[in-house]
Amino acid sequence: MFENNLFDKAFNLFSRVEKQDFEYVYRGYFTHNITKKILVLADTNIQKAVARSTIQKRIYYIMVEGLQNITRHQDEVDYETDKYPGIFAIQKRKKKYFVTTGNLVLNDKKASLKEKIAKINSLEKDELKKFHQEVLRTGVMSDKGGAGLGLIEMARKSGNKLVSSFELVNDEYSYFYLQTQIPTLNEDQEDEDDQDASMRRYLISIKKLHLSLNIENILLYFNGFFNQENLLSLLAIIKGRMNMSITTIRLSNVMVEMIQNIIKHGEQVDENMEGVPGIFFLSQQEENFMLTSGNFIKQGPKEVIEKRLQFVNGMTNEELSEYYDQILLDFELGDSKRTGLGFSDLRIKSGRPLVYHFHPVEDNNYFYILQTEVTNKKK
Amino acid sequence: MDPLILKETEDTPEIIFNPEEGIFKISKISVPEDAFQFYEPILGWLRDYEKNPNPETIVNFDLEYVNTASSKQLIQIMLLLEKIAMKSKVTIKWFYEAIDEDMQSLGERYNKLVKVNFEFIEV
Known part of the structure; x- marks a missing residue:
């Protein structure tokens, strides 16, 4: 269901960067505010890597x-x-x-x-x-x-x-x-x-x-270690980039869910690094914004996630809304790791099925790509 | 009872639960990695408050961003308010930005699921 071409692009982008390294690109209009946030994001990642x-x-x-x-x-x-x-x-x-x-x-x-x-x-x-x-x-x-x-x-x-x-x-x-x-x-x-x-x-x-980045019209691209700090900087950059609108709010919300999904479920790979390696980018095609994330995942979680995605994608909007209510009140699920709401939330905000792909890599691991689309809505 | 005051951080909301002054407020942003850990003491405080609540409690939810992990904790707060509403008057004031239909619909969802008087305030 994932366009092969896009998948290849995401995986190729991810593969540019080796373990321990990172790269971050902002493309677009530079305002004073965005410049400030870019510096915070970059500085956080440098601090992690450079002791001197x-x-x-x-x-x-x-x-x-x-x-x-x-x-x-x-x-x-x-x-x-x-x-x-x-x-x-x-x-x-x-x-x-x-x-x-x-x-x-x-x-x-x-x-x-x-x-x-x-x-x-x-x-x-x-x-x-x-x-x-x-x-x-x-x-x-x-x-x-x-x-x-x-x-x-x-x-x-x-x-x-x-x-x-x-x-x-x-x-x-x-x-x-x-x-x-x-x-x-x-x-x-x-x-x-x-x-x-x-x-x-x-x-x-x-x-x-x-x-x-030009071809795909990628506006924001982060390839490296994901943690809450990086998420907050990326969030600030998205907020600073656009006028306050329902689209900006939705993009921010979707990004939070997608990146926290990486942080919680992605394979850490290197215990010395404070975060989970992965890739995230935001692209725009006319009135549609695409948020794409990619990270490593083990066989076990892959099967769980795949089933959940199929389940969430298979529902009508009404079914989805009922299911959401049900999970919201299901506190057995409500530990700190899992809320069970992430995919449903993404699907509701996106208004269309979620796009995903699991690409087998070495040692029975997968590179897992998820894409959520948000339509620019003027209200 | 002592008020519960938590300053906002980059990813957690400002909390003001002050029974003496009759101010109850959750505001700004709630996107912590571990929502369970953040909300546990807040729920604990409310469980105590439930034993001897004010005759009237008005709780203001004025949030800008809520991740799904937090949305599940917020409903726990509301379920406690539902309990409090059985012995005193409780109102949930749900604030949302005019453009933010997602925040509005989250409030409506809570309103449907929880038996507490809701007021919606568009800002």
């Missing part, structure tokens, strides 16, 4: 600069951002963090941006410091609100070269990608990743990801 607070601070700082770059460019090209929304990504890959921004810029800004980045990348650590002071004093580099300083600071804080790329959109605009790589260990500075080609590999990977 200086590195955490550096990553945070780079994220702030990156997000400010997006909003600044967004203002310049405001009337086009609906069609070509900005993107912010934070990824952890092994011992490194990657902060990537992508946004529309005017074609005639390209040359000066390229020049700035080339200049910054040509300087060694001490020279960069001197250059920073010089720009601070004279302000020569920047043509708008310190953009040049932001770039210098990102390079300084990361201790790495900036990686950038432009994709031509039309006569007027290009998409500008900027990636900062932050090693969590100093020794990493010696490894092969510092090779120019290797550094670019990661930017190419995120450009590919961006392409899939």
Whole structure:
């Protein structure tokens, strides 16, 4: 019943990230409020993974600069951002963090941006410091609100070269990608990743990801460990993203149920990590929003869940409502783990059968994908 | 009896149960991971209150988000209020945002299942 194509996409997205790593992407309009929530979400996940607070601070700082770059460019090209929304990504890959921004810029800004980045990348650590002071004093580099300083600071804080790329959109605009790589260990500075080609590999990977997000119109994508903290940040981002409407409320409610479902029933896999690995994304096709979750599950729970989904999908709306009342009053079920209401609630809010798929993976486990659709309703 | 006051958190509601001042209120957001654990002491407090309730108890439910785990605990609160209603006057005031038909229908569901006087207030 699950469209194979969509399933493959969800599983492919999930498989991008290895154990212990995570990646999070926001795509759309950036407001001050959303920027704040993105920082909270990213910071929570970094805290979990990095013990060293200086590195955490550096990553945070780079994220702030990156997000400010997006909003600044967004203002310049405001009337086009609906069609070509900005993107912010934070990824952890092994011992490194990657902060990537992508946004529309005017074609005639390209040359000066390229020049700035080339200049910054040509300087060694001490020279960069001197250059920073010089720009601070004279302000020569920047043509708008310190953009040049932001770039210098990102390079300084990361201790790495900036990686950038432009994709031509039309006569007027290009998409500008900027990636900062932050090693969590100093020794990493010696490894092969510092090779120019290797550094670019990661930017190419995120450009590919961006392409899939564009095709599916995915607005929010989280791939990593799910816990209540992450859920609350994602919830705040959804709330901040849209005007208060029944659709926003419904999306928030559905997201809470789906992610708490992952947290409660998903396979933890790694006991050292505070959460359950999985994927969640929100996509939009015209007036329909699709919320998709994916996580590992064992054979036993798989059978239980499959039966419940079949049961809930098989009911008429009236039957479903009666069943809901019955479960609401069934306190035998009401322990802290299970309420028995989750799927019924999703089905009621969605107004149509739930879409799911269990994909066999190694060791008798399954990768379980669930999709709930919410129609944008104007009231 | 001592009032029960719980400050709101990011995922649990503000609770004010103050018999002396006649204020009973559950508000904001209720999406905890473990709703059972959160509501257990609240239910415990109400079980005590049930023994010697005020002549009139008006409980305000003014919630923005409720996960299914919480919705099951809320009905437990209402069932206790139903008990209290057998010996005193009890009213449940169910607040919901005008746009939030889901919250409205949750209130209507409770109204159907619990024998307590309900008032619906659109805000």
